[in-house]
Amino acid sequence: MTDSGKPTLLVVDGHSLAYRAFFALPVDNFSTKDGQHTNGIYGFLSMFVNLIKAEQPTHLAVAFDTSRHSFRTDQYPEYKATRSESPAEFKGQIPLLQECLAAMNVTVLTKEGIEADDILATLATRGAAEGYDVLVCSGDRDTIQLVTDDVTLLYPSVQGVSQLKRYTPDAVVEKYGLPPANYPDIAALVGETSDNLPGVPKVGEKTAVKWLTQWGSLENLLANADKITGVVGGNLREHLDDVTRNRSLNALLRDVELEVTPDDLKMQPIDAQAVRDIFARLEFRTLLPRVFEAVGSGEPADEAPAAVAVPAAAELDADALAAWAAEAGGDVALTVVTAAGLPTRIGLAHGDSPVEASWSDEVAAALRPWLESDAPKVLADAKPQFKALRRAGIRLGGLAFDPILAGWLERPSFPDKTLADLVQRHLDEKLPEADPTQLVPETEGATPGQLAWFALRVAVAQRAELPASVAGVLAEIELPTLDALADMELAGVAVSHEKLSGFSAELLARADGVAQLAYAEIGREVNLGSPKQLQEVLFDQLALPKTRKTKTGYSTDAAVLADLRDSNPHPFLDLLLQHREATKLRQIIESLDAAVGAGPADAAGDGRIHTTYVQTGSQTGRLSSTDPNLQNIPIRTEESRRIRAAFEVGAGYETLLTADYSQIEMRIMAHLSGDPGLVEAFNSGEDLHRFVGARVFGVDPAEVTPAMRTKVKAMSYGLVYGLSAFGLSKQLRIDQSEARQLMTEYFARFGAVRDYLRTSVEQARVDGYTETIFGRRRPFPDLTSMNRVLRENAERAALNAPIQGSAADIMKIALFRIHDQLRTDGLASRVLLQIHDELVVEVAPGEWDAVERIVHDRMGDAAELSVPLDVQIGRGANWDEAGH
């Protein structure tokens, strides 16, 4: 609202300003880590929030061009024809910018065949007529014609996009000597090179203004063209048509049919979560507070009209609750509120009548039959609730849907982490949440019954839009796996504190000793853990050749140091590598040791480590493991295996069993590609790499040398990741030409593999997603990106996704079948760990034979492929012994 008391309408030309920002800001400083350029978006938004803060508009819209084609190009095909193609780096930014604006609830306007400036002109004209103070912000000079007492133009100066010059009628007169309405006349005479609209030769702004002042109007000037003397007079007479054309083209349309009126453009509170999401994606950090400051965080304690009345949950006693559950047919949503890993409250919902109760022995006893039954249940983020119930002695049955898992399957790249996110996305409502920072929250959070009510409605919405194949993955793979994971987390794995702490002390002593020697080599003490200080030592003090560049300098990673050691041997390098190894191992040991018995509050003191498997933790379908991560325990070096030796069979159990799939990804490649050679390799029983090496190098399997085997092995594994000749040469330390030769030979023998990889990416480009053997999908929007880095990254990931994902599916199927069968067969043995293609099982006394058979068979028959699934079993008192 301005001083005049009139509302202020701000209309912005999104395209022209983003384009200016694109050139004003260096691309290099504004790209996400996967290569999406963001400088235009950032520059635009930065200017935009400043503008909003400074001008405090009450109404707001941003207009965009739809394409280069418009009614002007219809009239005059050469219009803007000389304008060069906008850079590839810019193209993808406009849709993302529009997403940002949508998240901010800013109206974005486009219209086919109409340029953004015509939309601005229409809104400005209408707004002024309807009593608004109008601000037009555009980088196109033609918008000067819009300026009136009610319409001010904000035009970016050459210094930068954030410096906006205000054009009022007076300012226009001051700059051009004529009122705004005459500006198009000037422009018509002068012409506009950037629009490919030639004007009258030798006529610039000065002459144009002089003529127009003298003759009063363009029409009068043109009518009297024969009275103009000199060369310019002749030029004018020769270019009368051009001037008329220019004048008709540079007149902005003021009556474009729009679906909105100025009144519809009232500023809306932003969707704070959506803004956070998109900014996180674009890796904008400093912008977020600025946006919130300019337009408010939009988190409406103030006005948020609850779109839908949330039904109050009825508080029931144990018997009433049990009766309610027994009567409810169909899906019932369930929410278990937990504290310290145990249930405290429980809520149920079915239809529009949520009910709830505090957890008690009575409630547990009354509800147990229903909870353990197959009656279908919907739980959002079921695993922790499942675990809490198990600690209370109840094993939940009938898990039918989990909105969090469903959301992840639908959008694995950007999973919604909470029910609140899903309520926003699928219901477009706000889940009432208490402000955790307030001791006595102003806003009440949803009660357990209400949470269940929301979860059920989200589930209904998700079920309606989940593709059948994805719904199948949820029901047939993910939900059964969830049960198994909960049990694995509860079980934990026994780890010997004694073994760990002894080793840790040893490593600490060694690291110190090595560090002292390293200091002696360079004559001073530095922090060997600091890449920055190491760069000084290596490249300044020791003047070693510069290595691979990183964002902040030159790399000092192990591969680089090993190269450096070959070319420029120096004792410091060896000592540094030794120090790294020792400190890394020690760090791993320390964090494991801290997790023994400590762990989450709910598991303290049992001498076991309880990891958490994040079922939504990957984009391919794999699990991830956190707190601590037990999927990256060292194995490669002799020394590091001492860590695995600390993972022991627990009290009351007899031994550990490890089982792993050998070359599962290559087997999946063989299956998916149907390559006869590769299929034969796996069916022949011959060692895979020996077999492949024999084919590639044209020798007998017996004659395959270790060097040959290493090469084809690297090639085979690299294929799965989309390896290039460059990458292969680097890894094998051979010439690129030799690497290329190797690839050629390989594909000559295994051509179907290449065909498969090629067609699967092309198919993904068409579909927009990849699919595993079992129907798990992963979207790949970047496969059609104009940005080469983005596109090629997406291509490699798309190549890998069906293979890694199918392997993950197979392992999950094997895992829950083993888990389930151990229980139904009445065995006490239990699965403890999953490391992508390996399982670790704790075997109870006397159960080895039965357990080995179950594990072997269920892993072997988890999927029916055109090649066998080979399973290796190991046995030992600890993980190192059991491994192989």
Add this chain to the structure above:
DNA sequence: TATTTCACGTA
């Protein structure tokens, strides 16, 4: 104090 970067462990 919170977030980012580098390095490095696994499949």
Add this chain to the structure above:
DNA sequence: CGTACGTGAAATAA
């Protein structure tokens, strides 16, 4: 210029 993850220390921003 090889996919998929999680963690900790140091550096950097706030």
